[in-house]
Amino acid sequence: MDLELAGKIAIVTGGARGIGAGMCEVFAEEGTNVVIADMVPLEESSKFAAELSKKNNVRTLAVRADISNPQSVDAIYSQTLEKFGTVDILMNNAGKMGVTRIEDVTVEELYKYEKVNIEGMFLMSKAFIKICNEQAKGGHIVNTISKSAFTTNSGGNTPYIATKGAVFSFTRGLAKEVGARGIFVNGIVPGYVITDTTRNLKDRSREMKKIIPLGREATPREIANVAVFLCSPKAVQMMGAIVDVSGGTML
Template sequence: MQTLSKPSTQFPTLANKVAIVTGGARGLGAATCRCLAESGLKVVVADLRHELASELAQEIESSTGQGQAIALDLDVTSPASAMALLDRVRDRYGRIDVLINNAGIDITESIEDLTTDQWQQVIGVNLSGPFYMSKAVFPEMRQNGGGHIINIVSTAAKRAWANASAYHASKWGLLGFSQALHVEGRPHNIKVTSLIAGGMRTPFLLDRFPDIDQTTLQDPANVAETIRYLLMQPKDTVISEMMVLPMKETSWP
């Protein structure tokens, strides 16, 4: 009787890889930094909130035992800030393997009350930011023979609700950008994933909606584990799009 041989699958090791997490100081960003550091990655906590980012980096350095973390200032709405961050990471570690475009904001206003400045602010952080960061790291990853960019999208890229026109526009745009970048990255072994995340128990929602039913939300640590799962796929496989929802998600059937 012939025995079927198991396929040879090469799963990547995450140890000593370098990951930039935008908006890394709190919420999903902080959960992701902790999760990746526990897997041995060198994590860059990139955020405007320098004090929070520094506290998180120090926490990671003292608790994980294997991961490393540094806090660097980043304004994702500034191409110059993105390039400056890249230069500092390159000087420190010599390479960039992973970019998590996580930084995001929302302004809950009707179309009549939303100002043009507020519109530009949401689009600047949620859509232009991932473009600036991806544009900065893409040549570096190509020269290094590959990398992985994960864009944190939202169910707002699949459904719509009132008083969030700028947010919906930014997230639908981010999903399209991610899919286009996926096509451009594949010939260079650069993986690009759109991670569509449902509601989480993070300041992003809790600060604006203090009365929200938290039982309908998921722990950001669960989404961070999904990010780690995406990074652990075999080198010849990419998950280009994934949705991760709480069991009681209200914005998705």
Template sequence: MPIPDVSGRSLGELISLAGRTAVVTGGGRGLGKAIALRLAEAGANVLIGDVDEALAVAAAKDLGARHPVQALGTFMDVTDTATVTAAAGLAAESLGGVDVWVNNAGIFPAAPLLEVTDELWDRVLAVNARGALAGSREAARRMTDAGHGGVIVNVASTAGFRASGPGLAAYVASKHAVRGLTRQLALELAPRGIRVLGVAPTYVPTEGNRLAAAAAGDTTAEAGDTMPVMTNSRIGRMGVPDDIARVVLFCASDLSAFMTGSTLLADAGETL
């Protein structure tokens, strides 16, 4: 199934997601919620999945109040395949299908190497890497069955391009895995008309990131700042969630129709 040539479409048509349905994992707050909002603004109906069902439902309600689209929030634990399948089924039954799937859910508990337990390692890889696999697999199944292709976007990290701060061995490994998965799935799914792209943000202060920083002993997190090792912006400011959401929208839309397999750095030049 070839990806169509969209050269004759207007800019408005290229960015529009009208008539499409997007699923965003970990979309109850932070980057996920910002991504869901931009996809909805572009016209997509959106299903938000989150381990905190109340957050997912509240985010969907907020999204529906802002944009004239359908939005649903539901429980989803990306380490539990049954809940991923159930969320995809809800999107298909209530919102018309699955056209865009954003694997955003992730965690990054920190621990020095000598204190990294098997349990911590397995948990991080289960959420960040296996969760992306579970979402991509379900999305690809739904897109293939519908016969119309689609787009999968994996939210990686600058930690998928290099070593990161101390204590993040499991996180760095998981995000390198997400980059590799993005390339491999792009190869496997291209014949089905499914594009797979990654977006690699630098650290962006969000509710979840600040909590994780505080748990790791970063005393600046409570003041709204972030870990010094994660701030190396070349453009004069730190990022905000919408900076990342706009890149995800580019990937999800036909603006990027000639791209698959790439992971786009959204890092304010941090990795230069």
């Protein structure tokens, strides 16, 4: 199936590593030009961007940015518009994860989760919609939620769970608000995904396998395949959809 994404421009937040890097790879293979917006050192994301360009003959851009900082968000969009003139797709993927017992959570700590998981997504989405409005065009937003927003079998991470719950509600609310303008907003719900951050947590991996009907954790690309499909004109009936990509963990 041709996803009809060749030549489009996609911004992927947290695109240098993990699920976001998987999204960048899948987009590039579909011929989509990719903007990697990540807070890792620019050398790392620039190297990845160059590899994607060389392998797939697409144009790429790496921007060092913290999505919770309004100036960083401005920089992502100004550099994107300078290079590409437009943007078609926003993957709100960067997120702050972590485990903190309720007894130890301070308001300051809670705010760090809110800053990235809610404010970052909000700022990125608002700026994306502004461009769609100015250019009188539609677009696609995909938000990375988490099974933690729905099932709490990991536990001990209420700030993360609560902010991911907000991503779920934001996704549906925004879809209702801007869907009629041709701006598609959908969410994906990963369960347990092997990334550099989670790879070495061997005990966790053993425990997780017991509760994942598929019997193993997901790879970033397995999540990315579904997320990228949601940006295709072929997914025209998906609006405000919350797509379970948890290997059955949500059951």
